[in-house]
Amino acid sequence: MRKLVALPVLSADALSSVAYGPEALLAVLVLAGTAGLGYVFPVSGAIVLLILVVGLSYRQTIRAYPHGGGSYIVAGDNLGPVAGLVAAAGLMTDYVLTVAVSIASGVAAVTSAIPGLASVTVPLGLGVIALLLAGNLRGVRQAGVLFAAPTYAFIIAMFLLIIIGLTQGFGEGFTPRPGDPAVTATEGVGLLLIMRAFSSGATAMTGIEAISNAVPAFRPVAWRQARTTLSWMTGLLIAMFAGIIVLAHVADVVPSGQETVLSQLAHLSFGSGWLYVFVQAATAAVLLLAANTAYNDFPRVLSLLARDEFAPRMFMRLGDRLAYSNGIILLSLAAALVFVAFDGQTTALIPLYAVGVFLAFTLSQCGMVVHWWNKRSPNWRRSMAFNALGALLSFLVFITAGISKFTSGAWVAILAVGLFLLLTLRIHRHYSSVRAGLRLRPDTAPAPQRTATGAPENEEREELPDDVHHLVLVALATLDLAGLRALAYAASLGQPVLALHIGLTEEEAQRSRAYWTAWGDHVPLEIVVSPYRATVAPLVHYVQALHQQHPGLTLTVVLPEIVTRHRRYQLLHNRTAPRLRRALRPLPKVVITAVPFHV
């Protein structure tokens, strides 16, 4: 990728964060009224410093991990697998929240422009998630002009807004708005409030790590190009963040429930003309793009976890369109759940957001400190210092967010991280024990050998004896062509066959028996009468009883299976087969065979 393409594609997530970061900061400060708003510059200054330090810190990561250094890899490599997992836990909650927050904020940009849509916020957001799900399952790739345009449009819109707004503000002065809501304090200014404001505003830098993950996608010399792009992004982020804060201060704009701060600022500068529409449309578009980046990253990290046996293997599977479909579906479900639970409100989601992000940042930077200490490559002292500073500040934000917003939502994120850790470690333990159980041991598992009579010797002496005794059991629901096909297959195997029919009433059983006799009685038939229309349980009981009587038998249960020409009709048939499969699976020495019949 060239820098001019990489910049918009990789920085959409970070830059779009200024659509909600400054607003989140102001929304906390305004709780303490005018006194609270007086702290806007110190708090914002601290955030700008933070962006600068973390940006410099990630410059070091790019140099050290030219093949891409995501938090999971960097933390896992240098601090051990558990630290990697914690970083991954932070990342995963972060990605889910990126989708939820970006969509909530994007929908707010739309409803600010068209207030009539405010009542359908939740359906609108769910619609967008469905769209992202469908698009990514079909394999949309993040590249090309289509993906570069919204970011550039947003950058242009923000700079237009800031420059024109400030010119107006300092030149002519703003006209006081009619019906301006009075700022009344509901809380006093305290350390906790300032901490909350700081950690809320810090969400403006979410997504800043994206470039360090994607170094190999740059043109050579990749790491140099990536560093330059990162510097550009950091600069733009700081300029836009600071500009919006200053403009909002000058224009006396405070967050309101109905309209976003950006929309209020745009209204002030541009009225309701096409420039206003441009700002809102660019904001919504870049936020949609930001949500889409999570759709690339979440399934990728999950597939790394699956590769390392920390997540179910199904997340490693590439679909027909080379997309990790299962990860994409999981992300959509989780984001939709979070979105609905918090009613699609950005302000309600922000407290959850900072925790995961800065947890991953902290561990990634800590990993880099260890990396430099071990490597001692040229300039290692300076790089280590930058990373250490980044780690320290990120850790401070993490702690700040965790404490000050614990009750207002951060506990959900912390709980999610904890559950994620428990779950992944448990999965890993399970996979390890299964792998040990399946391993071939030369001494215990001799190869099967065909004996002179053609029957094979068997390797599992305790369970399948030397000559395997078979009984093939054909389960018949009704006596039809599909059932006969299954019977014919069973008989052709050359092993003893028994047909089993579950009758619903005594009369039906007698009718079936008579029919069977008339038909020829070539295969012994057993009829079990079951009231209550149950079919699975009686069959399982029969198999269990048979097994107790003849523990040496290997039972092959043959099920006729109706196959329809069109797949959509398949839903109308064979619904008992999966349940039967599940019920028979735990029994020893029971093999299940499905014989298809094509209608």
Next chain:
Amino acid sequence: MRKLVALPVLSADALSSVAYGPEALLAVLVLAGTAGLGYVFPVSGAIVLLILVVGLSYRQTIRAYPHGGGSYIVAGDNLGPVAGLVAAAGLMTDYVLTVAVSIASGVAAVTSAIPGLASVTVPLGLGVIALLLAGNLRGVRQAGVLFAAPTYAFIIAMFLLIIIGLTQGFGEGFTPRPGDPAVTATEGVGLLLIMRAFSSGATAMTGIEAISNAVPAFRPVAWRQARTTLSWMTGLLIAMFAGIIVLAHVADVVPSGQETVLSQLAHLSFGSGWLYVFVQAATAAVLLLAANTAYNDFPRVLSLLARDEFAPRMFMRLGDRLAYSNGIILLSLAAALVFVAFDGQTTALIPLYAVGVFLAFTLSQCGMVVHWWNKRSPNWRRSMAFNALGALLSFLVFITAGISKFTSGAWVAILAVGLFLLLTLRIHRHYSSVRAGLRLRPDTAPAPQRTATGAPENEEREELPDDVHHLVLVALATLDLAGLRALAYAASLGQPVLALHIGLTEEEAQRSRAYWTAWGDHVPLEIVVSPYRATVAPLVHYVQALHQQHPGLTLTVVLPEIVTRHRRYQLLHNRTAPRLRRALRPLPKVVITAVPFHV
């Protein structure tokens, strides 16, 4: 059931409708301001008349169908299966909307009392649906004191409210409320508005048919008891509906977005004391109970449709707790979808509601007219007259609702009914054709006969030739104990065996080959190299190619299957098996066998 138990259980749905019916009526009239509200008595009078006629009409149904006369059965019996299906379509949309509307209205009762919860309307409603889902899957039965209490509490609350309210209103006069919103007209009074108000108010009688469905549940003489109960219910319904309308008129209460009419009335009469809380709690409880009745009826009607082959057979299945689990799940999903799509707002849902209800009413009453005409039992003329009048009025409401509220939501209900018809007819056609395809024909399907050598003759001459030639194909992902078990099973069948391994890289393939040779090479091994981690497609292609070369072969594909001790770990294994099954299913003469290995 005794009458005193039957009344509350079976009439919860109908009586609870007065929580939203009068409000829906007023909400339409208020659009035309004071002039519109002037029409409240004529419109309400018409609705009272409608309730009376439909009530009398259902008395006839009870006499004629002492074993329970749901709309599907009555319409299907007398007017033919398609009319039955149309009635069922109306019923099914009705049940889904009963759940959505009752929960929306119940949540509104709660948020009227606790305005702070208004922002979580949608999550709250989804939580209630989840609760109903879980409860009904576990087999909650609608009987006993637990289910009788809310209805009686609601009846008492309504009569207290109406009597005390009217006494205060006519005696002392109400104190004018501060900040009473001025009633401004946004529409003129016209026929369409009156029609809309009428059909909105008519939702107050939804659920009136419940008693006629449940006649056999009464004590003997059942139909007499049921008729008496129906009369009581009709009387209560009319009294409560009329009382609320009169009280709202006297107290000058009009619907507001934030608070229900009932809550406003209760506030006026009782302030915010415990009597107010009692009214709101009773309203919420009876609405929850009403939603629960749909959880009994929807799966039952669906199982009847499945029995008649108009719906997938899986809806006929009784779960472990003797509940139609699949129907319960489908109802929950549909209701949740509707609830979220309309943002949990009763007013938005009402336009959808009337269409389905009155469609089913109309067809059921029409069926009764035909029934009396054919039977000519004593007093048939009078009964037929009542039913004809009921059919006519129901039809008028159906048409009124369909026309006047078409654009505001009725089109959704009409579309749902249409789609339902299409789908059920299509399913019926499919089942019929499959049944025909599976039927045994004495001439074409001779019985399989064991030949002298023990090999059976086969009945499907064109597809399975006289002596079936088998090839058993063992698909191995890795060479482990589970794979060896599958190989041993395959070899023990005494048929030719071929092992097939999908290698991901050329090196891995060579390594596997070397390992196989070292292990003994007892069974021929074929290795297919597949890039992109795909395993299903290469295997399917291999099977297809094998089939083209040897069209006479019956292929048995043996899959090793890992079985974990705890079912929850099963999710971590064998995720490719179902996909492989789906992919191999359409191929002719391919049988799939799963050999379990217990870890």
